Amino acid sequence: MSAERVLAISPRKSGTHLLQQLMVRLGYGIYGEPVPPEAGRAAFSLRERVELAERFAAPAEFADVDVRSDTDEFVRRTDRLLVQLGWVWQVRLAARNLSNLDLLMPDADFTMEMSPLAWTRPFNQTPPRLCWIFHSVDIWKMDQRFLHEWTVEGEPRIVLNIRDPRDALVSMVDFFAGEGGLKFRRFPESAVFGPILQSIPETADRITYALHDPAMPLLADYEAAISLLHHPEVCTVAFEDLVGPRGGGSRDAQVEATRRVVAHVDSGLDPEHLVDTLFDPGSFSFHKGRIGRWREVFTAEHEALFAQRFGHLLKVFGYER
Template sequence: MSAERVLVISPRKSGTHLVQELLVHLGYRIYGEPVPPPEGRPDFSIRERLAMAERYLDPGEFRALDPRRDREAFLRTTDQVWLQLAWAWQTRMAVAPLTHVEAVAPAAGFGPKMSPDIWTAPFSQTPPGIAWIFHSADIWRMDASFLAEWVNTGSPKVILNHRDPRDVLLSLVDFFSRNNGLRFRRFPETAIFGPVLESIQDPAAKIDYALSDPAMPLLGDYESAISFLHHPNVCTVSFEELVGPQGGGGHQTQRDAVRRVAAWLDQDVDADAVAEELFTPRSFTLNKGRAGRWREAFTPAHTERFEARFGHLLDTFGYEREVSR
């Protein structure tokens, strides 16, 4: 039986869309940082919605629901139940919070009254078939009951995706420079990094800024991933493996990575067919999608500065340094 629940940690601009595409092809629906294609969005049946509502809604709120009498109100309320449940699990898993303005705007309201069980129920009571994808997680703040459930049951299956941090830094610069890099508003990127990088015209100066701002989302994402990188119950994969020939990788390496992730999730797939679909322009966060592009953009001074500040990440994640130590 395939794994019912998946947790993915994938630092910003490390090829999260490739992991998402793979999981969608494996039949999962997506919740978290990336914007999934239509076929990857959570879409619950009436039975699933009733189960969620009965488990997590305040009893009085649940008794007022009647999908036969008012289907629109039922769908609207159960959509809010899912949103509240998903946000509760962001807190319990101590992941970097989603800050899409649609989710935090006053117009969103507070939703229906929920049962206290939303803060204590096991992760196994979340809807099956969901892959939860986040950029980073704080293991010291994770709900101990979630960690205990993972240790005792092996669920959710955890995947860590990473990429050469030098390409990540360059991709962050490109992403935030493209009209804030966003089709939706997200803070602090929209408020800080986008305007700053848009105001800098020289490409080399943009990289200088990214190397100097301690708040750029690189070091935090990668350092929080180190514990997962070394964990025996985590499947590790990389952008360089998944991107395939279109992004500077290899056919066989890509197919081997697809098979490894699928096997981790107890699925048997046609790796050739799935691999052909991973590199897709429909991901709006995709810019160049090519491995090793930092070599074309970094000056020798950039390389030296990067290794002085982030060289330990290159060592830990297995990427070769250019500057002799």
């Protein structure tokens, strides 16, 4: 039987949609920072929802609703509870650049009183069949109960997705500039980087700006991932492998990368039957989806600046050559 819970770390613009699509094909719902496809929206039985309410909500929040006679209302409230449970685990996992849903969507009515135990219950009491995806976590601030659980029980299974940081930077610049992305409000991206890069008309000048702004999130995401890259219990896959022929890679590399993820989560599915649908131009933040695009837009000055600021990342993650 497949691992019930997976935690995936995928730095911004490293091809998160490819890993997300693979996890959906493996039968997982998606929670976290990317926008999941319809097939990846988690679905839970009434029994699972009852367990969630009992474990994580203050008793008063469900005292006036009966799961059988008021099923629609019960589902609505547990949907709210799931959103807030996600917020709790974003904090406990020390995910960076959290989005405050109450602030972004004040009319959505997410407010619900949580049980104090929500902050101490183990990760294995979160909903099953979920893959949680974050761009970056801080292992020094991560809940130590979670780290102990992962060490002792071996779950959740952790997957790290990486990409050539130069291509990630180009994709990030396009995203913040509104080309194939930034169609939603998220701070500080939509408040700071979006307006800045949208005010710069030329791609080359945008890249130059991004290479000079120390607040651009590329460095933080990748440096936070270095420890996971070297951890023997973390499965690392690369955009360049998962993207396959349609993005400039090879099918053999795509199948092999998929095979490693399948084995890591103990799935019995055949990688050969999974890979052909990973490349999805309809993904929310999809733009170009190609290997080596940085070569088309980097100038000699960009290469020198990147080597000065981020050259160590190329070496650590295997992209120096």
